[in-house]
Amino acid sequence: MNIAEIRNLSMSIYSGKGVPALILDDLNFHIREGEILGLIGNSGSGKSMTAMTIAGLLPESAQVTSGSIEIDGKDVLKLSAGERRKLLGEEIGMIFQDPMTALDPLETVGKNLDEILRIRNIPKEERKSRIISMLETVGFIEPERIYRSYPHQISGGQRQRVLIAGAALLKPKLLIADEPTSSLDTVTTVSILKLLKDICIEMHMTILFISHDLSVVNNFCDRVMVMKDGKIIDSDNTEDILHNPKNAFTAELLTKAKLDPRSLGLEFSEVDPSGSPVLKVMDIATAYRDGFFGRQRAKNTIEGISFDLYPGEVMGLIGSSGCGKTTLAKTICGLLKPTGGNIDHCSGKVGVVFQDPVSCLNPMHTIRWHLNEPLVAAGIKLTKEEREKKILEAIKAVGLEEKHLSRYPGRLSGGQRQRAAIAMCLILEPSVMIADEPFSSLDASSAASILKLLSKINRERKTSILLISHNLRVVRTMCRRVLVMSRGHVVEEGMTEEVLKSPKASATKALIDAERQLS
Amino acid sequence: MRTSLQKKTRIYMAVGFSLLAVILVAFVISLTHLYVYDPNSTNAAAKLLPPSSDHLFGTDNLGRDVFARCMEASKYTLLVSFCGVFIAFVLGTLLGMPAGYFGGITDKFIMLISNSVMCFPGILLALVAVAVFGPSLFNVVWALGLVFAPTFARVYRTGVIGLSSKEYILHAKVLKVNPMRIMLLHIFPNLVPQLLPAVVIGLANMTLFESGMSYLGLGVQPPHASYGKMLADAQSYMTMAPWLIVFPALLLVIYVLGLYFLSEAARLSFGGERR
Numbered sequence: 001m002n003i004a005e006i007r008n009l010s011m012s013i014y015s016g017k018g019v020p021a022l023i024l025d026d027l028n029f030h031i032r033e034g035e036i037l038g039l040i041g042n043s044g045s046g047k048s049m050t051a052m053t054i055a056g057l058l059p060e061s062a063q064v065t066s067g068s069i070e071i072d073g074k075d076v077l078k079l080s081a082g083e084r085r086k087l088l089g090e091e092i093g094m095i096f097q098d099p100m101t102a103l104d105p106l107e108t109v110g111k112n113l114d115e116i117l118r119i120r121n122i123p124k125e126e127r128k129s130r131i132i133s134m135l136e137t138v139g140f141i142e143p144e145r146i147y148r149s150y151p152h153q154i155s156g157g158q159r160q161r162v163l164i165a166g167a168a169l170l171k172p173k174l175l176i177a178d179e180p181t182s183s184l185d186t187v188t189t190v191s192i193l194k195l196l197k198d199i200c201i202e203m204h205m206t207i208l209f210i211s212h213d214l215s216v217v218n219n220f221c222d223r224v225m226v227m228k229d230g231k232i233i234d235s236d237n238t239e240d241i242l243h244n245p246k247n248a249f250t251a252e253l254l255t256k257a258k259l260d261p262r263s264l265g266l267e268f269s270e271v272d273p274s275g276s277p278v279l280k281v282m283d284i285a286t287a288y289r290d291g292f293f294g295r296q297r298a299k300n301t302i303e304g305i306s307f308d309l310y311p312g313e314v315m316g317l318i319g320s321s322g323c324g325k326t327t328l329a330k331t332i333c334g335l336l337k338p339t340g341g342n343i344d345h346c347s348g349k350v351g352v353v354f355q356d357p358v359s360c361l362n363p364m365h366t367i368r369w370h371l372n373e374p375l376v377a378a379g380i381k382l383t384k385e386e387r388e389k390k391i392l393e394a395i396k397a398v399g400l401e402e403k404h405l406s407r408y409p410g411r412l413s414g415g416q417r418q419r420a421a422i423a424m425c426l427i428l429e430p431s432v433m434i435a436d437e438p439f440s441s442l443d444a445s446s447a448a449s450i451l452k453l454l455s456k457i458n459r460e461r462k463t464s465i466l467l468i469s470h471n472l473r474v475v476r477t478m479c480r481r482v483l484v485m486s487r488g489h490v491v492e493e494g495m496t497e498e499v500l501k502s503p504k505a506s507a508t509k510a511l512i513d514a515e516r517q518l519s
Numbered sequence: 520m521r522t523s524l525q526k527k528t529r530i531y532m533a534v535g536f537s538l539l540a541v542i543l544v545a546f547v548i549s550l551t552h553l554y555v556y557d558p559n560s561t562n563a564a565a566k567l568l569p570p571s572s573d574h575l576f577g578t579d580n581l582g583r584d585v586f587a588r589c590m591e592a593s594k595y596t597l598l599v600s601f602c603g604v605f606i607a608f609v610l611g612t613l614l615g616m617p618a619g620y621f622g623g624i625t626d627k628f629i630m631l632i633s634n635s636v637m638c639f640p641g642i643l644l645a646l647v648a649v650a651v652f653g654p655s656l657f658n659v660v661w662a663l664g665l666v667f668a669p670t671f672a673r674v675y676r677t678g679v680i681g682l683s684s685k686e687y688i689l690h691a692k693v694l695k696v697n698p699m700r701i702m703l704l705h706i707f708p709n710l711v712p713q714l715l716p717a718v719v720i721g722l723a724n725m726t727l728f729e730s731g732m733s734y735l736g737l738g739v740q741p742p743h744a745s746y747g748k749m750l751a752d753a754q755s756y757m758t759m760a761p762w763l764i765v766f767p768a769l770l771l772v773i774y775v776l777g778l779y780f781l782s783e784a785a786r787l788s789f790g791g792e793r794r
Contacts, residue, residue, distance in 0.1 A: 330689075335689060350693075362709065364708035364711075365708070373691070373696065374694050376696075377691070377694040377697070378695075
């Protein structure tokens with residue numbers, strides 16, 4: 001039995017006077033009852049828009065130009081607004097990517113979930129008992145405590161569980177999960193996937209799972225569809241997609257997702273550990289200021305961290321979210337003052353690339369301005385021609401073109417923005433680059449090309465890189481040495497291969513376990 | 520589709536009313552010197568004349584032409600509101616930006632001052648200042664500027680705090696860009712969408728405050744005309760010569776309403792990020 005039938009679905013987005021952009025191009029697929037269907041594609045391929053169209057949550061400017069969506073025998077596109085609203089929630093549940101913004105921060109978790117039932121006139125006592133039992137179902141040991149907590153008091157993974165509970169409260173037949181794990185670390189991702197699978201079986205739910213990451217579909221999805229440019233270009237059972245892809249694009253996605261150093265042509269610079277280090281971190285501790293007038297100091301977020309980074313070395317820094325990786329990065333580049341210890345930049349410059357390709361560039365200035373700004377800040381005096389030459393050099397080094405210089409960040413894709421951010425960092429020729437999860441919000445293709453770019457920079461310029469990530473695969477590919485952090489301390493360090501082969505600390509073991517379950 | 524229509528209507532209304540206000544202002548300024556009647560010359564033979572082709576808005580109890588006086592009143596209103604908002608804006612920038620950017624004790628201190636100013640009714644503070652330093656146009660302008668500064672400081676502070684966690688600001692800090700430069704070149708352009716509506720609303724509120732103070736006799740001083748003063752004077756002739764109240768009040772309402780809609784238009788047009 002099929003729970004949903006999508007036939008000849010096309011959708012366009014109208015913007016201003018221009019020609020409408022075709023977002024979905026003649027989609028034909030069905031979702032079988034009780035299955036987990038994966039929808040994979042790069043950013044901009046139309047996978048989220050497919051979900052939005054099915055749920056009827058399209059923006060005003062979008063219009064379905066042809067086709068039909070049948071859910072349980074009803075054509076959703078022909079329903080009135082009221083009937084559609086009823087459908088959403090009772091027949092279709094949705095989970096979004098960002099668990100931070102999906103809950104009202106001023107209300108407790110219980111109140112947030114209560115809203116869903118209250119508008120359907122369910123008596124108060126029943127509402128509470130249903131919510132508590134649902135919180136138990138999604139794996140909370142103390143559902144009563146979670147019920148009373150505010151969203152900021154629980155972790156990202158717990159919030160995502162709460163959202164799943166919310167979506168499952170009305171026992172919808174179809175659950176659409178739009179990148180539910182993209183903002184979570186590997187350990188949490190594994191647990192959320194397991195939860196979704198359990199719910200699917202226990203509550204007889206069907207799941208449409210959307211992701212840009214091919215590595216999560218294994219052991220999770222029953223079937224996988226691959227989208228590109230608004231078309232479904234490949235569709236098969238998971239086994240065949242992963243091990244025996246028939247479509248060239250799927251095969252390419254797979255290779256990129258594996259981040260194999262040979263197939264990507266990665267080559268790194270030689271490291272001479274006997275030379276003098278370019279960055280010396282000695283026993284640093286950092287705390288966030290707290291309290292009135294900022295005098296009181298909270299407990300140290302990170303403590304007792306020491307390491308040396310040698311010229312040309314790529315060092316990994318791994319750990320699950322909240323372990324203090326970013327705090328360490330901020331301390332090294334001078335955004336936070338250490339409360340103890342010493343950081344020696346050894347007369348070199350430290351550049352930094354942040355995680356979020358959306359907010360890494362100032363939306364009100366062009367790329368040329370962005371590249372000029374580091375030169376101005378460093379007080380480097382150059383003639384107009386020299387300056388322009390340097391800017392051109394930097395933008396070409398990261399694989400962008402001259403035409404991109406006069407553009408505003410809003411007109412670049414995520415990968416291009418990340419490249420521009422790297423160019424901004426390169427223009428000062430730093431001896432150390434700190435890359436804080438530079439791939440985590442990019443799709444496999446962009447991530448692989450950024451990875452290639454970093455290896456090229458490392459090889460050609462002998463720039464040392466401190467790579468912060470929760471993705472073990474990236475670390476294994478790129479890094480000679482690795483530091484493992486947990487709860488603000490370095491719990492393990494050594495050559496990447498040795499550490500990952502025979503992990504000693506429990507935090508490392510947990511990370512490796514999680515990765516194994518994914519691939 | 521319905522919401523999109525509502526949005527369009529809102530934009531049209533906003534643009535329409537703002538245009539009306541702008542046309543009004545332009546008209547008034549361009550005609551002040553060309554108009555046949557002097558706003559302050561009295562004429563005992565032409566007291567309280569109803570509107571006619573000679574006197575478009577009629578004449579007041581001293582035989583002065585109401586149309587000419589309305590034009591002069593507009594001139595002073597514009598002068599006071601623009602200068603006042605300028606002072607408030609500059610002060611607000613100087614206070615709010617560092618408060619939001621540096622945080623900590625700087626923030627606490629600056630916001631303490633600005634909140635203390637905000638707890639008094641604005642018009643009362645302005646009245647006290649003018650009562651102490653004497654009623655004059657200059658005093659009205661700086662007093663209103665002071666009273667309005669905390670509003671701008673707040674808009675700035677909130678905006679700066681919101682932007683400070685953005686990675687491009689963090690990156691600028693890593694690059695050791697001068698804090699002044701970060702505030703003016705990195706942060707300020709991103710605040711324009713919030714500031715522009717605040718400035719226009721500030722103009723409207725300033726106009727109302729100035730009229731209120733002139734009504735109480737502490738604003739623009741006679742013999743110069745001002746809307747508040749004209750309305751106060753016209754009270755005693757309300758039944759005999761309603762045009763004395765109707766026309767100044769109507770112009771004031773259109774002007775202020777136009778500004779409110781203009782701020783709405785500014786807010787709508789700055790909806791998205793720059794491309």
